[in-house]
Amino acid sequence: MTNTFEASSRRLPVIAATGLTKTYTFHKQQAGLAGALRSLVRRTYETRLAVDEITFTIDRGEVVGLLGPNGAGKTTTLKLLSGLLYVTSGELEVLGFTPSDRKHDYLRRIALVMGQKTMLWWDVPAMETLLLHKDMYGLGAKEFDRNVAELAELLEVQDLLNVQVRKVSLGERMKLELMAALVHGPEILFLDEPTIGLDVVAKARVRTFLAEVNKLRGTTILVTSHDMDDIEALCSRVMIIDDGRLQYDGGLDELVHAARPRKLVRATYASEVDGSRLAAGEGVTGVDTDGLTITLEVDRERAGDVLGQLTRIGPLVDLDVADADIEEIMRDLFLRRGTLGDA
Numbered sequence: 001m002t003n004t005f006e007a008s009s010r011r012l013p014v015i016a017a018t019g020l021t022k023t024y025t026f027h028k029q030q031a032g033l034a035g036a037l038r039s040l041v042r043r044t045y046e047t048r049l050a051v052d053e054i055t056f057t058i059d060r061g062e063v064v065g066l067l068g069p070n071g072a073g074k075t076t077t078l079k080l081l082s083g084l085l086y087v088t089s090g091e092l093e094v095l096g097f098t099p100s101d102r103k104h105d106y107l108r109r110i111a112l113v114m115g116q117k118t119m120l121w122w123d124v125p126a127m128e129t130l131l132l133h134k135d136m137y138g139l140g141a142k143e144f145d146r147n148v149a150e151l152a153e154l155l156e157v158q159d160l161l162n163v164q165v166r167k168v169s170l171g172e173r174m175k176l177e178l179m180a181a182l183v184h185g186p187e188i189l190f191l192d193e194p195t196i197g198l199d200v201v202a203k204a205r206v207r208t209f210l211a212e213v214n215k216l217r218g219t220t221i222l223v224t225s226h227d228m229d230d231i232e233a234l235c236s237r238v239m240i241i242d243d244g245r246l247q248y249d250g251g252l253d254e255l256v257h258a259a260r261p262r263k264l265v266r267a268t269y270a271s272e273v274d275g276s277r278l279a280a281g282e283g284v285t286g287v288d289t290d291g292l293t294i295t296l297e298v299d300r301e302r303a304g305d306v307l308g309q310l311t312r313i314g315p316l317v318d319l320d321v322a323d324a325d326i327e328e329i330m331r332d333l334f335l336r337r338g339t340l341g342d343a
C-alpha cells in the first residue's frame with residue numbers, strides 16, 4: 001500500500017466523545033388487531049437509554065475493541081460515531097467533524113462495516129459496487145485501480161471481483177465487504193462484528209488483513225466483537241460498555257492482570273512424578289496431578305519460583321504457562337454486572 005503511515009502522526013485524538021448519550025424513543029405497538037387499532041388513535045411512546053454519558057478519546061492509528069454483552073450499546077455507539085444516528089446529548093467530534101452532519105468530506109474519511117449487513121449488491125459482481133464507490137467518493141481512475149489492486153492482493157480476492165456476489169461464500173463475501181469499505185482509503189474504520197459466522201480460517205484471514213491495514217495505512221480501527229480471539233489478535237486497548245455505560249477503558253493486558261492476577265501452569269513429564277514434592281506454599285492454588293501432568297494456578301510474583309520447582313521434580317517434556325482465558329474473564333465480568341469498574 002502506498003498510503004504509508006507516519007509514526008509521528010500517532011497520539012492525535014481523532015475521536016473525542018464527552019458525555020455521549022443516546023436515547024431511543026419509539027412507538028410502542030400493542031399486540032393484536034384491537035391493539036393495533038388503538039395504537040392508531042392513541043400512540044404510546046417509550047424511551048430507552050442505549051448509551052449513557054460515555055467519555056473517551058481515540059488516537060490516530062489505535063485499534064480499540066468495544067466489548068459488552070448483548071444490548072450494551074456497542075452498535076449504537078458505532079452508529080453515533082459514523083453519523084447514522086443523532087446524539088441525544090453530549091459532545092462528539094470525529095476528525096474535527098460532527099458525524100451526524102454527514103458531510104461528504106467526513107464520509108469520505110470513514111467507513112462502517114456491519115458483519116450482519118451487506119453493502120454489496122447481491123445480484124451483480126462486487127466490482128460494480130466498487131465502481132459505484134469510485135463515483136460516490138470521487139476517486140480518480142489511477143487511485144481507484146491502485147487501491148483495488150492492493151486490496152485484492154492483500155485479501156486474495158482477485159478471482160472473485162467479477163463473480164456475482166450471491167455466488168460467493170460468506171467468508172469471501174466478508175472479504176469483499178472489507179474491500180468495498182476500504183477502497184476509498186478511509187482514515188477510520190468502524191467494524192461491527194466483522195468475523196461473525198466465519199470459519200476459523202476466514203476469521204484469521206480477516207484479522208490478519210485488518211492488522212495489515214492498520215500497520216500499512218495507519219487506519220484507526222474501532223471494532224466490536226463477541227469473539228475474544230478477534231480482540232486479542234487486534235486490540236491492545238479495550239473499552240467495555242455495559243447497560244450503556246463505559247465501565248472499563250484501558251489495556252487488554254491490564255484488564256487480564258487485574259481480573260485474574262494468576263498464571264495457569266501445566267507441566268507434563270516423561271515419566272510419573274510425585275506431585276507432593278512440590279512445595280507449593282502461598283500464592284499457589286488448584287494443584288492437581290495425575291502423575292504425568294501437574295496443573296496449578298500461581299500468583300505472578302511466585303511464578304518463577306514454582307516453575308523452577310516444576311523443572312526439578314522430574315523429566316519435563318512440556319511446560320505451558322498462560323494467562324487466564326479472556327473469554328472466561330469477560331463472562332465473569334458480565335455476570336458480575338455493574339462491578340466492572342473494580343476490575
Ligand SMILES: Nc1ncnc2c1ncn2[C@@H]1O[C@H](COP(=O)(O)OP(=O)(O)OP(=O)(O)O)[C@@H](O)[C@H]1O
Nearest residue numbers: 024026048050068069070071072073074075076077
Ligand atoms: N432502533 C432502536 N429503537 C429502540 N431501541 C433500540 C434500537 N436499537 C437498539 N435499541 C436498544 O438499545 C440498546 C443497545 O442496543 P445496541 O444494538 O447498541 O447493543 P449492542 O451492544 O450492539 O448489542 P449486541 O451485542 O446484541 O449487538 C438495547 O437495549 C436495544 O434494544
